[in-house]
Amino acid sequence: MKKELRSLLTHALLLVLPALGFGQAPNLGTASTFALFTANGAFSSTGAATVIGDVGTNVGSFTAFPPGSVVGQIRLPGSTQANQAATDITAAYASVAALGCGTVIGATLGNGQVLTPGIYCQPTASPSSINGTLTLNGPGTYIIKLNSALTTNTGSTITLTNGACLNDVYFQVNGAVDLGVGSLFRGTILANGAISLLAGATLEGRALSVAGAISISDNSVTNYATGVSVAITSQPTCNTATNTYDLTGTLSLTAAVAGTFTITDGSSTTTVSVATGQSSVAFGLPALLSGMGSRTVVVTGPGCSSASVTYTAPASCTSAPSSPASLSGLTYTDSNANGVRDGSEPPLAGVVVSLLNSSGTAVESTTTNAAGVYSFSGLTAGGVYSLSFTTPTGYSVTAPSGGVSGPLTLAPGNTTVNAGYVVVAPSLTLSLSVDRSVIRQGNTLTYTLVLSNTGNGPASNVLVRDSTTAGLTYVPNSATVPAGTTFTPGSPISSWLIATLAAGQSLSLTFQATADQPGILYNTAFIPGDTVRVCTSVPVKLCAGDRYLLSVPAGSASYRWFKDGVLIAGQTTNELIVSEPGSYSLGIDQAGSQCPNFSCCPFIVEADTAPVFQAITIAATCIGNSVQANGRLVLSGFDTTHTFQYSAGATFDAANVLSGAPQLIPANGLIATTLPNPVTAQAYTVRVTNSGGCFTDVTVTLFPATCDCPTQICVPIVLHKTKGSGVR
Known part of the structure; x- marks a missing residue:
């Protein structure tokens, strides 16, 4: 028997997520000067890497530099510096682990996602990844806690904007870290596993491990600890x-x-x-x-x-007449909300600008013209002024902060101050998580949906749609629905309607579903512009002699199949035949933002045993010389949770089953009572199947029943009594 499982690639996108908490940066102690260090593991270099900062290991071999070069100190096992750095890294990792979670995020980061300062947590065991661009926006501390291994995909980038600093960025990774080919990572990595920098990967920051080897090749690593x-x-x-x-x-x-x-x-x-x-x-x-x-x-x-x-500053040393000064600038639509006017951003007319003296009193006002320009002239150099910009309806000010600039001490000539405004609009993002990455068939999963508005305006009548694959059944009345929202369960698509969501607000909904069948079960949630997906593995049973065909669409540069985390040699196509138990997963080059089947969740196969039972036939009975149509099939030594079917012939014929659909074996084992009396010996094949789909076939023979009665037995004897002579 051959079972096939074919699946399609799907996209999982995460966009802008809000920060709900701010974290205290961990104290790295003496480890702050290290670009690369492991407290317990080997350190190796295989290429012309360039490293600025200290490097080393506290326990393990060190085989690097050469090849490559390092501007900094090399600290080896046994040194005071290596021992102290190991202690400080372990303490830093523990301090981050103890921090509470501000915002739950999915395992897939990047793809245009924007984070603001705070503490973010990915709590599942699903492998984490960074795809495309992950933007960290604004000054403050970023702590991103990942409860799984981390891979940065080819060409991915962490971008810092509007005052975000790489020395304020910390990734705590509970597992191994792979920085992908040509990727750019900015920040400090605190890992509980091996750290590998693949060809051309660039690290601006630190990579520190409490337990795991460090391997580099032709990389650039810079620790900005100036x-x-x-x-x-x-x-x-x-x-x-x-x-x-x-x-x-x-x-x-x-x-x-x-x-x-x-x-x-x-x-x-x-x-x-x-x-x-x-x-x-x-x-x-x-x-x-x-x-x-x-x-x-x-x-x-x-x-x-x-x-x-x-x-x-030195005191003024001249009595020359005061120099003239002026204040001017323009107001504009700050399309990207970065507080700086970029060349293509249009002017904004009709903004009222007030000139305030050193006491904060308005002394003059004007309105920007069609070109967005305003001007105050006839001022004196050395004078102290402020500017107040009104905010037009439908806009929010991005610069200067609060719409007020100053106080400004004017220099001779003109001083320029611009003001930017962004259109007030909502920006919605969606996250989805599941409480179990592996579950048994029949058990229950809990899903959490989080809808966030990271824009500067409210959103209304937002419809979130949630689609589950076959094998997931919604548990009635299990949803926890926020006030003011409506959840409508369905199969396979449920909907969550949010009447209004204020700027900066997040709402979460939880519900449960039962895993009804084995395999990989997916749940996908989506709003316009954002789709998220999670999966859970349900072990499947493998019968003796059976196999599964795992398949994904062709077209990737390469495929790497793994069994129990170990690469399967020679398996480089989009298909894999599975004939023995294990946990099977897939690695695909150039997967981008997609999450192919068998890569996010493994296909778990467990061995199953075939049913054991015995079968006999009982020939038809006779009434007089008439044979009855009551031949019987009887089973013994069976499991009452198993089902049976039977067909005529020496092999089981699924197309011509005599017993109908599979049904449970009755307690007395009697599965047929009306078999016709055959002219010659008739074979029947009984199939018994367990809950995992494994079956055993047993063939038995029903012999003809004979109801003819022989003369010497069935011809009657007639007795006559006569009276002869001499008889008294």
């Missing part, structure tokens, strides 16, 4: 000709990484470049206005390294 401090080298003096001064200072650096530092004093900015390992660099800010009192110099550099220093 320490920076800033000092003013001499007290500035006022130039009487211009009433300005020149500021000079020095940046002191530790563990510097090549890059650019930006030095800002008010509206004056300069940049300096540093090389890897450089210890200090000088800077200068010329022609700063005197008489400005306390000033602050702010320094920012690679990896969001920063420093600041406060000093006092």
Whole structure:
């Protein structure tokens, strides 16, 4: 008997998810200087890797550099530094593990997904992955806890925007980590498993393991752990000709990484470049206005390294007439909500702009023209002003914060301040999780749907549709439905209607379903623009001599089939024949955002035993010389949970079953009572099947019954009594 299971690839997309909690960054201690380190495992390099930062292992072999090069220290087993780093990494991993979860996310990250600072958790054992682009947006700490292995797919990227810093990004991975070919990962990895960087993968941050080998090839790894401090080298003096001064200072650096530092004093900015390992660099800010009192110099550099220093500007040293100044700018539609006007973003007319004095009192106002431009002239350099921008109906301000800029100390000439607005609109994302990745047939699964509005406007009449595959049956009255929403169960599609969802709000719904059949069971939920999918493995039974054909569509660059986590040699096509027990899974190159069958959840096969029983026939009986049509089939030694069928002949004929559909064996074992009396010996084949589909066939013979009565037995004897002579 051959069983086939053929499946199609499906997409699982996750878009923007909200942050519901903020996390405290873990203390890495001495491990902060390491780019690559394992507390317990081998460390190896097989290519021309370039690493900036310390590397090492506390327990295990070290075979690297060469090949490759490292700018930093190599710490080997037995060293004080390696032992302390191992202790600090273990403590950091434990501290993250103890943090509560802010937002539950799915196992598939990226594909345009945007996260804001907070704590995110993927609680299932389903393998986690990053596909396409994962954007981390905004300043703050990002802690992403994954309860499974992590793979970054080919060419995937973690992008940091609007002040997000890679030194504030932490991935805790309860399993192995594979950084895919040509992928770019930004942040710190704290893994409980092996860490592998495949060809061309780039890591900007750290990869630290509490237990597992580290292997690299031709990779670029940079730990942006630069320490920076800033000092003013001499007290500035006022130039009487211009009433300005020149500021000079020095940046002191530790563990510097090549890059650019930006030095800002008010509206004056300069940049300096540093090389890897450089210890200090000088800077200068010329022609700063005197008489400005306390000033602050702010320094920012690679990896969001920063420093600041406060000093006092020299007093004004000229009595020359005040220089004229003005304030102008434009208002625009900030289509991407990044607070900066990009070239293609259109102006926004009709915005009222008010000029506020140092006391916060409006002294003048104007309205932006058709080009979005406003202007205040006739002001004095050195004066302190603020600007207040009204927010048009249907918009939300993105910059300046709260629609107010300042206070601004005007320099001679014009100072420009722009204001951006984004159209108020909802942005909906959907997540779906399941409480069990493996379950027995007949047991119950709990699904959780989370709908989030990460936009800046409310959403109304949102319909979430949830579709389950065959083999999943909704448990009546099991749904926990948020107030103000309606859940309508169906088969196979249920619907969840949300009347209104405010900006920043999330709602969750749970329901249960029974796993009615073995295999891989899928649940897919979708809203316009977002589809999510989860799966659960239900072990199937394998009868002796049977096999399964696992198949996915052709077209991938390569296929890698695994049994019990071990690669099956020579199996590189889209099909696999399974003839023995095990857990079978699939790895596919260039899968993109798709989640092919057998890759997200394995196909689990368990051995089953065939039914055992005995069968006999009992010939028909006679009434007089007439044979009756009451031949019988009787079973013994059987399991009453098994079913039976029978057909005529020496083999079972499924197309001509005499007993109808499969039915349970009666307690007395009597499965046929009206078999006709055959002319010659007649064979019958009985098939008994267990709950897993395994069966046993037994063939028995029904012999003819003879009802003829022989003369010497059946001819009557007549007795006559006579009276003869001599008889008294």
